[in-house]
Each structure stands twice: as C-alpha cells, then as structure tokens.
Amino acid sequence: MRNAYCCHLTEEPEPGISEVFLQMKMASKFLLLSMMTLWAFPWAFPCAFFAKAKLYNFDFPAPRRSILPSMLRPANSSHIFYGIMFDAGSTGTRIHVYTFIQKHPDELPILDNEMFHSVKPGLSAYVNMPIKAADIVGQMLKLARNTVPRVMWPSTPVVLRATAGLRLLPQDKAHVLLTKVQEVFDDSPFFVPSDSVGILEGTSEGILAWVTVNFLTGHLYANTRRTVGILDLGGGSTQITFLPKSEKTIQTAPADHVATFNMFNTTYKLYTRSYLGNGLKVARLASLGALGNEETIGKVFKSSCLPKQFRGDWTFGGLTYTVSGNSDGYSGYKLCYQEVLKVIRDVVHQPYEIKGNSIFYAFSYYFDRAVDSGLIDGSRGGAVEVKEFKKKAKEVCNRMSKYHPLNPFLCMDLTYITALLKEGFGFKDSTLLQVSQAMVRYEELLQIRDGCLGLLPLDPTLAVKITQLYDCNKCNILTKKVNSVETSWALGAMFEHLQKLRIH
Numbered sequence: 001m002r003n004a005y006c007c008h009l010t011e012e013p014e015p016g017i018s019e020v021f022l023q024m025k026m027a028s029k030f031l032l033l034s035m036m037t038l039w040a041f042p043w044a045f046p047c048a049f050f051a052k053a054k055l056y057n058f059d060f061p062a063p064r065r066s067i068l069p070s071m072l073r074p075a076n077s078s079h080i081f082y083g084i085m086f087d088a089g090s091t092g093t094r095i096h097v098y099t100f101i102q103k104h105p106d107e108l109p110i111l112d113n114e115m116f117h118s119v120k121p122g123l124s125a126y127v128n129m130p131i132k133a134a135d136i137v138g139q140m141l142k143l144a145r146n147t148v149p150r151v152m153w154p155s156t157p158v159v160l161r162a163t164a165g166l167r168l169l170p171q172d173k174a175h176v177l178l179t180k181v182q183e184v185f186d187d188s189p190f191f192v193p194s195d196s197v198g199i200l201e202g203t204s205e206g207i208l209a210w211v212t213v214n215f216l217t218g219h220l221y222a223n224t225r226r227t228v229g230i231l232d233l234g235g236g237s238t239q240i241t242f243l244p245k246s247e248k249t250i251q252t253a254p255a256d257h258v259a260t261f262n263m264f265n266t267t268y269k270l271y272t273r274s275y276l277g278n279g280l281k282v283a284r285l286a287s288l289g290a291l292g293n294e295e296t297i298g299k300v301f302k303s304s305c306l307p308k309q310f311r312g313d314w315t316f317g318g319l320t321y322t323v324s325g326n327s328d329g330y331s332g333y334k335l336c337y338q339e340v341l342k343v344i345r346d347v348v349h350q351p352y353e354i355k356g357n358s359i360f361y362a363f364s365y366y367f368d369r370a371v372d373s374g375l376i377d378g379s380r381g382g383a384v385e386v387k388e389f390k391k392k393a394k395e396v397c398n399r400m401s402k403y404h405p406l407n408p409f410l411c412m413d414l415t416y417i418t419a420l421l422k423e424g425f426g427f428k429d430s431t432l433l434q435v436s437q438a439m440v441r442y443e444e445l446l447q448i449r450d451g452c453l454g455l456l457p458l459d460p461t462l463a464v465k466i467t468q469l470y471d472c473n474k475c476n477i478l479t480k481k482v483n484s485v486e487t488s489w490a491l492g493a494m495f496e497h498l499q500k501l502r503i504h
Contacts, residue, residue, distance in 0.1 A: 080112070082148045083494045084158040084190060086137065088181075090165030090235035090281060090317070094118040095140045096490045097147045108220060111491070115147045122235070123181075124165035125318045127173050134180035141188055148190075158190040161200040161493055164236025164279055165317065174199065193500075200493070202274025206232065206239035207259055208492030210270065213361045215491065231362035231425075232489070233417070235281035235316075240351075240425060241272040242358065249352040257349060271351055278343065278424075280365040281316050283416050284409060286343045288323060296321050304335035305412035307400040312408065325400075333397035333415065340416040341423060348424035355428050369413050387429035390418045 079102050087094040097115040119136060126133035137160070148156050160181055166174045182197045200208075209230050214220050219227045229242025244250055249271055250258055257273045277286070285291040288301040296319055300311070306325035314321050325331055371378040373392050393414035400411055407413075421427045 081109075082152055082156040083498060084141075084144045084148070084156060085490045085494045086140070086158075086160035087490045088123045088160055088162035088166065090122050090124060090163065090168070090237075090279060092118050092120040092122050093136060093140065094490070095143060096494070097144050098491065098494055099147075108215070111216075114491075115143065117143055121315075122165045122317075123162065123177055124169055125315075127169055127177065127318050130177045130180040133177050134184050137181050138184045141184065141190075144190070153189040154191060156190050157193055157498070158185055158188060158196060159193065159493065160185070160197045161490075162198070163200055163205055164202070164234055164276055164282070166199050167202070167276060168236055168282070168317065200489070202237055202239065202276055203256075203259060203272055204493075205237070205489045206230070206241040206272040206274050207261065207270060208489035208496065209239060210241040210272070211492030211495060212489060215495070217361075229358055229360040231360050231366060233362070233365040233420075234279045235365070236279040237274050237276045237282075238278045238280075238420065239272070239274045241270055242351075242360065243268060244271050244351070244353060245358075246353045246356075252352045254349065257351075273349060275348060278347065278420070280369075280413055280416065283340065283343045284314075284412060285316070285321075287339045287412060287416070288321070290321050290323075294319060300324055302326050303339060303412065304329070304331045305339055305397065305415060306331070306408055307411075310400075310408050314409075331397070331400065333394045333411070336393075336397050336411055336415045337419060340412065340419050343416070344419055344424045348420070350424070350426035354426045365413070366417060369410070369417060372407060372410060373414060383432060385429065386418070386421050386427050386431045389414060389421065390429070393418050 081100050081102065083098045083100070085096045085098070087096065095115075095117050098111060099113040099115075100109040101112045102109045117140060119140065123133045123136075126136075141158070144156075144158070145153070160178075162174070162178065166177065169177075178197050178199070185192045185196055209232050210227075211220070213230050214227050217228060227243045230239070232239040250269065253271055257271055258269060259272050260267065260269045262268075277283075277291075282291065287305065288303050290296070290299075290301045293299070300322045302324050304326055306323060308325040308327050308331050311322070311324035314323050367376075370376045370384055370389075373396060375384050375388060375392055393411065396414055397411040400408075421431075422429070
C-alpha cells in the first residue's frame with residue numbers, strides 16, 4: 001500500500017538535540033492525520049491487509065460499525081467523504097469526483113454529488129506521447145482540488161482505470177502510458193492506493209456498471225432480489241450484465257459468462273460478458289476492413305454504410321484512416337447490414353432468457369446515437385423500441401445525403417446497434433428502450449402503478465421520474481445519466497476501492 005503520508009516521514013534529521021524535536025514533530029503530524037482519517041473514514045486502517053478483488057469473485061464485505069470511540073464521534077453523527085475515479089476510455093478520459101454522506105455505519109452511503117468532466121481523445125491516442133497523456137490527467141486532477149476540501153486531500157483516494165482503448169494496445173506501450181500517469185498521482189496531494197492505476201478487465205467493467213446502475217436506482221438499498229440489467233456500448237468494447245431469473249440461463253451459458261460476487265451479505269450470480277472489439281468505433285474499423293491495419297497512408301477504406309460521394313479522414317486510436325462510400329457501387333441499409341453483421345456473427349452469445357421479461361438500462365453510444373438520430377430528446381428523454389432503431393437505420397441509410405452533414409457514420413452506427421441488439425443479444429423487436437433523466441419528488445413516484453414499482457428507488461433522495469411506463473415487464477431503459485449521475489462502471493469501481501480500504 002502506497003502511504004499517502006510518506007512525504008512527512010522522509011525529512012532529514014537535524015544534528016544534535018534538534019533530532020529529538022524533529023522526531024516528535026513527525027510523530028505528531030502522523031498522529032494528527034491518522035486521527036483525522038479515522039474520524040472521516042473508520043475503515044481506512046489498516047489498508048494493507050485487504051486483498052485485491054478477483055476477476056470473477058468480487059467480494060464487497062458487509063459494512064460494520066465504526067471502531068471510533070463514541071466520545072470522539074457521536075453515534076448519530078454523519079460524515080462526508082470523497083473519492084476520485086478516472087475512466088480512461090477509448091474515445092475520451094473522464095474524471096468523476098464523488099461526494100458521499102455516511103449517515104449510519106450499518107447502511108450504504110448516500111451519493112450526495114458528482115463532479116464530472118471529460119476530454120477527448122482517449123489516452124490511447126497518445127500512445128507515442130505518454131508525457132502528453134500524463135499532462136492531461138494532471139490538468140484534470142486540478143479540478144478535483146477545487147472540489148475536494150483541502151483538509152480532505154490526504155484521505156481521498158484517487159484511482160484510474162483504463163478500458164478497451166488500452167486493452168487493445170501492445171502491453172509494453174500501455175505500461176509506459178500508465179507509468180507516467182502513476183507519476184502524476186504520486187506527486188498529487190491525494191491518497192494513492194497501491195493499485196491506483198491499471199487496466200480494467202472487461203468482465204469487471206460490466207459488473208461494476210451493474211453495481212452503479214442498481215445503486216443509483218435504489219435496488220441495492222432494498223431487501224429484494226429484483227435488479228435491473230445493463231447494456232453498455234463503448235468505443236472499443238460492449239458489455240451485457242444482468243441477474244438471471246431462470247437457472248437455465250446459467251446452465252446454458254459458457255462458464256466465463258457467469259460471475260459470482262458478494263455485496264453486503266448478499267451473493268449475486270450474474271450473467272456478464274464483455275466483447276472486446278465490439279465497441280462502436282472498433283466495429284467501424286472491422287466493417288471497413290481496417291482493423292489491425294496500421295499502414296494507412298495512401299489507403300482508402302470503402303463501405304456501403306457511408307454516403308456514396310463521401311470521402312474524408314477519420315482518426316481513432318492515434319491513427320488516421322481515409323474512408324469513403326462506394327461511389328461506383330451500391331449503398332443502403334441492406335448492404336450495410338450485411339457488412340456489420342460479420343462483426344457480430346458467431347461472436348456474441350444470446351442468453352436464454354433475453355427474449356423474456358427483463359428490465360435493462362442501456363447507455364453510452366446507445367443513448368448518444370438515439371439522440372443524434374432524433375429518436376429521443378437528449379434533455380427530456382423518451383421511449384424507443386428495438387424495431388425503431390431498425391426503422392431509423394433504414395431511413396438514414398436510404399437517405400444518406402440528408403444526414404451526411406450531421407454524421408457520415410450515422411447509418412453504419414445505427415445499423416450496427418440494430419444488429420447487435422437483434423442478431424447479437426437476441427432482443428425482440430418489441431423490446432422497449434426508455435429514457436428518463438428528470439428528478440421528481442418521491443410523492444409523485446408513489447402514484448405510479450402498472451407493475452413498474454420495481455424500477456423505483458426506495459430512498460426518496462434517489463427518485464427517478466419514469467416519464468412513459470408502457471409494459472415495464474419488458475423494459476429496456478436507455479439512459480446517459482441516472483439521478484444526474486453519469487452512468488458507467490466508474491461509481492461501482494469507486495465502491496470497490498472504498499470497500500477494500502474500509503472507507504465507509
């Protein structure tokens with residue numbers, strides 16, 4: 001465990017009697033910081049005795065009562081603590097600074113606030129400029145200094161997890177990038193855990209996103225087994241995670257599609273799978289025939305999914321590709337569908353119960369492309385059935401000249417999403433995808449019926465407005481934020497680290 005206070009323990013002793021005073025000074029500093037941290041985070045010590053979570057067996061121990069004497073911390077007092085999580089994705093780097101309130105030591109903390117900021121492109125774009133990548137992280141870390149009170153800096157953990165963008169890089173190059181980021185963290189005033197910088201495994205990404213969504217929707221507060229599934233479509237990979245209702249789903253799934261972990265005295269056995277190379281941006285490369293082709297100079301990659309007269313440069317992962325439509329050939333939805341289908345066929349597994357009654361949250365590029373194509377309103381939300389993605393894909397692909405100024409890849413992206421949902425995961429055309437971002441009073445939620453109460457958080461502070469209910473036994477909920485918090489794996493990953501550090 002890297003000690004946040006090591007900088008106070010390495011001063012050179014002065015000669016003679018002053019050495020004694022210096023040692024007393026050092027001891028008093030350490031004692032003061034230790035007491036401050038114990039007051040705010042009763043589980044921060046001893047950090048070094050807790051093992052890292054395994055890939056398929058996450059262990060989130062049940063919260064216990066604080067060991068802080070009651071004379072120092074009244075039993076009915078609340079305390080505030082912070083956590084900093086960097087999401088280094090394939091298309092951008094995001095910083096989440098979370099503010100938590102712990103009202104009762106035996107209960108989950110309340111997420112009081114999130115400071116969120118993102119920059120583009122992702123760290124993988126600086127594969128040959130690692131110092132530049134580290135500088136970007138350093139600039140973003142300044143935002144955390146403005147959010148977290150100075151007195152809390154030494155006890156606020158800072159963590160970075162990279163996803164598909166770095167998983168796709170050669171291991172040695174990814175290591176150099178992350179080493180430079182580690183140096184930035186080590187020079188910061190925040191608490192730096194021993195595993196503060198690393199690459200997140202795909203399965204962990206899906207599980208932690210599931211934790212995030214179910215925490216924000218209140219399902220982890222309830223004494224119930226009813227949870228919601230998640231669909232995450234990033235630039236380099238895509239994830240599906242849910243708690244199966246049918247044992248047959250577990251029995252028919254490949255062994256590496258099932259993960260068991262414990263959280264707050266409850267054991268969950270999840271269906272979870274991450275598909276590296278099936279994110280939206282990498283799927284573009286595969287459809288264009290450009291995946292793995294680093295000699296891009298002088299080459300033109302053509303696709304029936306692009307406007308016939310279109311020709312332009314597209315940059316991803318630090319490389320620039322010249323792409324164009326088939327000016328002398330055919331284009332349109334049918335040909336495009338066949339192109340993207342080869343990226344999915346024989347790759348994506350269909351869970352047994354996916355055609356049944358399930359509730360899913362879909363986010364990231366699912367949400368973005370629904371907004372870009374006009375299927376939903378980005379500010380007010382809306383509802384979309386899977387077949388509406390197909391309908392919109394046909395409209396865009398067969399009228400590319402109209403949508404070209406908006407996004408020349410819109411036809412390809414919508415068609416890929418359609419194929420992934422239908423041919424990949426196996427969702428029915430009638431499966432509903434619903435968006436809701438607005439906050440409402442808890443009393444309004446109590447008026448909602450039609451069998452959808454399982455969607456609602458039990459804590460009034462986490463109330464989410466369900467704007468259109470439809471048949472909520474087979475809902476997919478498309479979203480970018482839940483309760484004004486960015487939907488991703490980041491919050492779940494923060495919980496994992498807080499639990500390992502016993503900060504709670």
